[in-house]
Amino acid sequence: MRTIFFDPVNGAAGDMITGALLAAGADEEAVIRAMTSVVGRPEISRVNRRGIQATYLRTHAGTGNRTIEEVLSRLFDADATSEAKEMAARVFMRIHNAETRVHGDHPHFHEVGADDAIADVVGACTALLSLSADAVSINPIPLGRGTISSAHGLIPVPAPATAYILADSALVTRVTEEETGELVTPTGAALLAEFSSSFPKGGSDGRIRSIGYGAGTRNPEDRPNVLRVMVMEAEGENGFIDILETNVDDVDGEVIAAVIARLHREGARDASAIPIIMKKGRPGHLIRVICRREDSKRLAFILAKELGTLGVRCIPSVHRFIADRRIITVRIPEGDEIGVKIGSWQGEIISVKAESDAVLAAAERHGIPIREVKRLAEDAARRELQGWISDA
Template structure:
């Protein structure tokens, strides 16, 4: 089980989060692509903060005052994976809720409505999704004291909206003597979105470490955000909810579309089981596996797409999860080489299941004109040999 740990010992901001995730090994090309669809291509460089090497992100654009609806429209049109776009939209809704709690309903975004902030959020969400993390933990976030300047004037530090977002996200804080803004509203909203509702047991070896640089470079404290990935060595347990509903007036094409939309929105799994309903009518039993804090999104999708009037909830379902990792193997064929990701599951350190990723197999099969199962067999055998 891959656990991502955020250690914001000197605060958090959007660019620091993106930089740290890139340093961990997130997909750099995808991050540049999505950020470039909002602003000019970002500068991504290795810098030093108080002697620590970190990834710095430079995003240049003007400032704009926008409503939530205007921001969401820009996010929706970004050139990003669907799951990253949906995650970014939830981040801005968290920001709007925090701003609204302090300033009233329908607030205009100021700093966080600028193109560079939108690019930071999209970049961070794209980087996070590319890491294939199973759970996320957030250690106490350092915040400063004193006063900071904002679009509304001089405010206490941390900013009221930032504190509201941290509260709503149940993020622990640590007040320090630093009189600068350590945690921004964007950083708080991203951490709240990434954090797993059920805190994982952070036990196991550290597999990767990343540092994301802040803009300032004080002499006494490294202005960086640290992240690291822990591979849990024990069988993990979590709590889920299962949603289900019966439908008898949906085509196979519609069912396929709904399942795809549910998965893109972040469902852990979704399926449709053929059933015989009352009066002998054929239908489907739709089932969705979800984290409890995400069920409202999937209820909306099921209701919108299927017109169902009732959805059953099975709450607090406990499930066991095998320790897992994604390994990448090379499949050489003629003059080309194809990279295939393979998911490996372990019990007590012993591999018990191995499965090549379908999308990688499909691309390789279409390119080299070999049966998909032939490539899958090679990739899975190669992954097991590499592990041994």
């Protein structure tokens, strides 16, 4: 079980979150591609923040105000996976809802409507999803103390929109005694809130597989302005899952598809629908959900509420073995860079699979069959992996 652990001890902003995830091993090429499609290629550098080496992102974007419709339109044109764009859209809806509570009906975003904020959000969502997380854990969010200058003049920190985003989330906050200025931006708060709601909360035990620090723009004298991310993996007790099942014969396919999508958002590790023949020869579906034990009751209720089923079977405490996963980026002869997910078991490679959205985009761009692009990318990955093995 892989948990992405966020430690915003000195705050959080979009660029800090993305930088920390990249430093912890996220797919850099996918993140750069997504951000570049919004605002141009970001500058990624290593900086020192009070003795800590951290990754710093700079987009060189101008300022601008946009409506929520304009933000979402620009977002959905980004070169990112549909899952990343949908997650990013939910992040901006959190910001939009918070600003509505502060200002009433408001026609435009201010600071968070600029290109750099859109790029930061889609980049952070792409980075997190590329790490194949099973769970997300977030330490308490520091509120900060003092005032900042905004489009509305001097305002207290946390900014009103940030406070509402935090209040509407499950995130835990902590009071900051010293004068710090703004520690958490609306974008940073909305990203962490969405990450927390999109994944189950991880346990506290596990081995640290990688650590990354993301740097903020400021470099104060009294503290390292960084956010830390740790990728943790646990085995044993955390390797047990429950399987939920129910049969339905009076629910159409669109509803089933929507329920499966919701189950994934609510923390299911997997969900599927299997065609079956039920009593009296009626066609139906077996809905199967794989989830953590602590999520079983909640997800069973979702099945009952959404599908109208009167019973959900639970096969408890099934142990599952989980392969190690990582993503490498390869270049095919046509020049496109494609991410390939590598699965390994006890050091042996068992799976090489090209990222489907990138394969489809390359196939459409060059007018060649999808299966051919997939073959080229996976063959390139195998050659690269063979090189690593030979070097070892």
